[in-house]
Amino acid sequence: GPLRGTRKDRAQLRLGRAQVRITINDTTGGKMPEKAEAAIQDFDEVVRIMEEDLRSVRYTFDYPDVFVRRGLAKEEVAYGRRDAGQWAAAVQDYSRAIELWRSPPPGEGAGLGVNPMVLNFRGNALGQLGRFEDALADYREAAGIFAADRQPRQAALSRANEALALFGAGRADEAVSTMEAVIRRDPGVTDAHVALAASYWANGDAPRAEGEWRFACENIDTGCAQYKDLEWVREIRRWPKQLAADLQA
Template sequence: MGWIGPGIAAEPVPYTQSEIQTIATLREKAFIASQSGDYEEAERFWTQLLEYLPNEAAIWSNRGLVRVSQYHLDDAISDYTQAIALAPEEVDPYLNRGAAYEVKGDWDAAIADYNRVLALDPDEAGALNNRGNAEAGLGDWEAAIADYQKAADVDPNFALARVNYGLALYEVGDSSKAIQVLRSVVRKYPNFADARAALTAGLWATEKRGEAESQWVAVSGLDKRYQDMDWVRTIRRWPPSLADDLEQFLTLGG
């Protein structure tokens, strides 16, 4: 997900010079507030912009983003739906709406939106990765593995997709290949806490206790959230088996 600049719009409507300046100022304030994390203020600015530019899909999509950030999921989905109605060939509103459906746990609706993205752009790595997340939510790990692998192959720098591929392999019992994948990510991205935390759990479960503890030292210095199993399970949404093994490590070794 990312902020969308102007450009997805219907035919322009004439404005006075004063209104043009107001629109430019509101747009600047909306982007600044959005990017600084002041989402309530950003929503106010995007809403004011819509009074001037109700047919600009990017504004609806951007307001959806700040509404998701405030966990106003139904309102965000409504905004994305309006953006899609105005610009049905643009991928971002589908991708963003799919992500909002994921947060709600509506896996089928999320997959439907990612399918629309992939119909428009079959190599959209973000949609492939996210569809894998939704498939994992449904427990369809084989489908998730295929999508994660393709996402990582399409975009070799998409480290999260590669990690997700490793996590899904672990869930289906291929711990050896999963650990191999996670090691490769850690070698390339040594500060990627998620990969190191997953590697910690996998190594601990496969009796490589010293190496697991070494990985965990790095994780502890990078991201404290992996000590919170509720966050790991419900927000990061690790597969159950790997989350169980991390919890075992934290209980017995961490």
């Protein structure tokens, strides 16, 4: 039913309800996308409330963050409904948040800068649309921000995402070189070892492929078990189709 109270109260209640709905969908493994759809409606209302008086609300709410959270909810609908249009909608929300971080309203100062995690989110969604070249720019910017912030693991993960986008763009040699650079700097990035194993195997280099797979399985805490589930690789980790097929081979 309708929620009453001040704009601030109504927005907070909507945000809380949206999070509960997202959590319910998550606990079912994404099998209740209608909960994510309902959460999107809550986020829509929060955006409307905030935009009634943007300047005063910015001091209470993280306005860009609502777009990020709505974008993530749209990803859940895209996955649960197999609705590619929701990937494009998620990209729009991430782009809006990034735009707000880059160009805050007058009087808000220089802003906090772009959240590099959201650049990764947008890159992932762009990849689902086959826009790998656009995704590359986001991953590279994210890696640069993380490196400047002295977060080497996150920088390495962003570079691994960059390599996956290179695979998706058909630039396999560059992708392999990038993944090899990732594991030289951070040997604990499972994605990089498994992707290299798949690529080496597809190119007939069985010894190197087996070495990378063994390292991922035996030397990294997270192990390689998830990568044996090809649906997880394709749908959750969102590897490019050809690379996932190489892993299956």
